Amino acid sequence: MQNKWFKWLTISCLVVDIFAVALFVVGVVLLLLNKLVFSKTILAIFFCIIGLNILYIAYLVVSLILNRKKKSTNQNI
Amino acid sequence: MNQVSSRDVLLAIKSDNLVLFADLFKDYKNIALGRFPMLSLCILYKAKKIMKKYQQSLLGIREYKVIDEPREVYERFKTFAGKALRLYIKEDSLVSPLEMLAIMNHTRKLKKLYPKFASNETLRNRLKAIFNINAQKSEVTVSSIKVGQRPWSAYQRRLRVCALCIAIAFVCVLSGSFAFVGLSLGFGTEFNPFKVSTESQLLLALKSDGYYTLTKDISVSGVIDGAFKGNLNGNGFALRVDDISTQGYLLERNNGTIENLKIVYTSQELEMTKSVSLFVSNNLGTMRNVDIVCEKLDVDCVKSGVDDVYLSAIATTNSGKIENAKLSWNVDFEATGDGECAVGGMVGHNTGEIDGCVVSVGNITTTETDVAGIVCFNDNDGVVKNCKNYSSLKQSSSSSSWNPNVGGITIMNYGIVDNSYNMGKLEVHSVYDGEESAGSLYAGGISSMNYGTINHCLSLGDITTTSKRIVSYVGGISGRSYFKDINKQRYYPMISESGVDCVIDVQSEHEKAFVFAGGISGYLFGEMTECYSLATFINGNDDKKYLVGLALGSADYLVTGISVAATNIHVLDVDNVLYHVASLMSEITDFWGNVISIELTIGGDFTNAIHTSQADQIMSQEVYWNAE
Numbered sequence: 001m002q003n004k005w006f007k008w009l010t011i012s013c014l015v016v017d018i019f020a021v022a023l024f025v026v027g028v029v030l031l032l033l034n035k036l037v038f039s040k041t042i043l044a045i046f047f048c049i050i051g052l053n054i055l056y057i058a059y060l061v062v063s064l065i066l067n068r069k070k071k072s073t074n075q076n077i
Numbered sequence: 078m079n080q081v082s083s084r085d086v087l088l089a090i091k092s093d094n095l096v097l098f099a100d101l102f103k104d105y106k107n108i109a110l111g112r113f114p115m116l117s118l119c120i121l122y123k124a125k126k127i128m129k130k131y132q133q134s135l136l137g138i139r140e141y142k143v144i145d146e147p148r149e150v151y152e153r154f155k156t157f158a159g160k161a162l163r164l165y166i167k168e169d170s171l172v173s174p175l176e177m178l179a180i181m182n183h184t185r186k187l188k189k190l191y192p193k194f195a196s197n198e199t200l201r202n203r204l205k206a207i208f209n210i211n212a213q214k215s216e217v218t219v220s221s222i223k224v225g226q227r228p229w230s231a232y233q234r235r236l237r238v239c240a241l242c243i244a245i246a247f248v249c250v251l252s253g254s255f256a257f258v259g260l261s262l263g264f265g266t267e268f269n270p271f272k273v274s275t276e277s278q279l280l281l282a283l284k285s286d287g288y289y290t291l292t293k294d295i296s297v298s299g300v301i302d303g304a305f306k307g308n309l310n311g312n313g314f315a316l317r318v319d320d321i322s323t324q325g326y327l328l329e330r331n332n333g334t335i336e337n338l339k340i341v342y343t344s345q346e347l348e349m350t351k352s353v354s355l356f357v358s359n360n361l362g363t364m365r366n367v368d369i370v371c372e373k374l375d376v377d378c379v380k381s382g383v384d385d386v387y388l389s390a391i392a393t394t395n396s397g398k399i400e401n402a403k404l405s406w407n408v409d410f411e412a413t414g415d416g417e418c419a420v421g422g423m424v425g426h427n428t429g430e431i432d433g434c435v436v437s438v439g440n441i442t443t444t445e446t447d448v449a450g451i452v453c454f455n456d457n458d459g460v461v462k463n464c465k466n467y468s469s470l471k472q473s474s475s476s477s478s479w480n481p482n483v484g485g486i487t488i489m490n491y492g493i494v495d496n497s498y499n500m501g502k503l504e505v506h507s508v509y510d511g512e513e514s515a516g517s518l519y520a521g522g523i524s525s526m527n528y529g530t531i532n533h534c535l536s537l538g539d540i541t542t543t544s545k546r547i548v549s550y551v552g553g554i555s556g557r558s559y560f561k562d563i564n565k566q567r568y569y570p571m572i573s574e575s576g577v578d579c580v581i582d583v584q585s586e587h588e589k590a591f592v593f594a595g596g597i598s599g600y601l602f603g604e605m606t607e608c609y610s611l612a613t614f615i616n617g618n619d620d621k622k623y624l625v626g627l628a629l630g631s632a633d634y635l636v637t638g639i640s641v642a643a644t645n646i647h648v649l650d651v652d653n654v655l656y657h658v659a660s661l662m663s664e665i666t667d668f669w670g671n672v673i674s675i676e677l678t679i680g681g682d683f684t685n686a687i688h689t690s691q692a693d694q695i696m697s698q699e700v701y702w703n704a705e
Contacts, residue, residue: 021251036273037271038258
């Protein structure tokens with residue numbers, strides 16, 4: 001189950017991050033060519049994606065802390 | 078029954094093929110490939126379709142017919158079983174479906190199926206052993222099973238650490254890029270304005286509605302048509318302009334805010350037929366701390382005869398707010414043709430607010446063009462306050478149809494002029510010497526013609542006028558103050574709390590070229606209160622042509638009395654001027670009330686309202702104040 005969550009969250013994050021990079025590039029190009037104002041919509045989406053990444057990082061950190069390596073309790077079997 | 082090969086069974090399960098499996102299941106439902114019953118194999122190879130259809134049937138099998146165990150099954154099982162493999166070393170030890178679920182860590186399914194097999198003690202022990210080996214907390218009893226999470230393998234841990242590092246790096250790189258763009262370019266927002274460093278960026282910015290700041294001086298050759306709705310902070314940097322555009326402005330309309338900007342024009346010659354502003358044509362927004370410098374401007378103007386033509390530095394028309402603007406310029410302006418034409422330091426036509434603006438020392442010389450230090454026409458809603466003019470203003474005229482006007486702050490005031498000073502010298506010279514009826518000359522330290530309110534203003538610039546033929550109205554505060562009618566309502570002009578300390582030199586040649594001059598106003602039809610005049614006069618009163626009064630040159634004498642309401646006025650006692658008001662004009666009307674002639678009588682004193690005294694006495698009065 002944990003692996004499934006990890007897999008889907010990682011894939012989602014990756015897709016969203018690629019979108020963020022594209023969005024950022026578009027934002028900068030528009031900034032320079034259009035009205036010299038960074039689109040507020042792009043800015044909002046961009047911050048949302050950064051926020052999602054931070055949540056993803058938090059998820060990884062928390063799960064790594066909760067799953068600190070434990071030795072098996074019965075090695076003699 | 079034919080013998081089935083383990084290869085066929087494995088093929089059906091691996092491919093999750095229901096048709097193949099159905100054929101096998103019909104005859105060989107109880108077979109096991111070595112240690113692995115068919116359901117265990119289905120779990121191992123994730124044959125979901127087969128499990129869905131045959132799980133119940135396969136779970137019911139208790140005894141198995143064992144055939145060969147393919148090597149690959151063992152290899153696959155080994156990867157999942159890990160250390161638990163040791164439980165199945167003996168070849169006859171079967172891996173039951175529930176054990177397979179435990180090994181594959183499918184705990185939810187295991188919990189679901191467990192109750193049916195809970196009584197099997199061997200199974201319970203095996204499950205406990207599997208969980209122990211995998212370091213999973215577990216509680217396996219006859220009635221229930223509780224299983225904790227399986228700790229990650231080293232690979233899973235590495236994968237997560239790797240993902241964490243990539244995610245942190247991504248956030249850092251993206252945030253860093255974002256910060257870099259923000260710091261180097263700016264986002265055009267209030268807290269992070271776009272940094273403008275080239276002319277093309279400036280032209281683009283002035284068509285937009287964001288927040289912008291200059292990062293260096295920029296040479297500008299183009300103009301911006303349309304409205305600027307954003308916020309431009311010049312940051313103390315300058316726009317350098319070599320040529321005034323043919324459009325007559327640098328920016329057509331300002332609806333936004335422009336501040337801390339310097340505009341430097343090189344000396345140049347200009348031919349104009351319509352209004353020209355050195356910066357904005359129409360200001361509807363706010364302009365703050367704008368500093369304009371033009372060393373020398375030689376202008377040849379051909380008047381249109383239709384529209385009023387203005388030359389101004391900040392804006393041709395202002396209905397917004399102009400604060401703390403500074404202007405330093407020298408203008409030589411010659412006009413030809415018919416129509417109205419005027420030069421005003423800051424603004425041509427004002428219906429907004431002009432606050433704290435200063436025109437520094439310079440010379441503005443015009444021919445048949447009215448001139449004011451700050452604003453040409455201050456309309457009904459216009460407010461001019463805290464402004465100062467230090468430049469000398471001079472106009473010459475030789476036309477019979479032209480009424481030359483020079484005002485220290487405004488030419489024509491219908492609104493409010495408050496707390497403003499004129500320090501510049503004012504000169505008007507009319508050399509028209511023809512026989513035909515001509516106009517009048519107006520000069521006022523604050524406003525040449527006043528229809529509104531002048532409050533707490535100071536006039537310190539000397540006033541000089543010469544006229545060959547036309548009548549002159551000259552006053553320390555206003556040349557002529559008269560009432561205005563708006564929507565059939567009459568509003569009288571007000572001059573209050575103002576002071577004059579200058580020399581008034583008025584001269585005329587022709588015997589009918591009357592001169593109406595006063596320390597406060599050349600003519601007043603209205604109210605003056607709490608004012609003082611320390612004005613001295615080169616040509617005093619002669620009761621014939623030079624109608625020079627200590628306070629007023631002239632007022633109207635009406636049926637109801639004199640047209641002036643005066644309170645607490647203090648004027649300097651000078652030898653060559655006899656009266657407070659030099660003359661009174663009476664209208665002679667016919668039976669029906671039509672004016673048929675105007676009679677001029679020698680004036681007199683307002684004994685209770687106007688007080689004559691020496692300079693030191695005036696300076697000790699409450700009404701006296703001076704520029705700090």
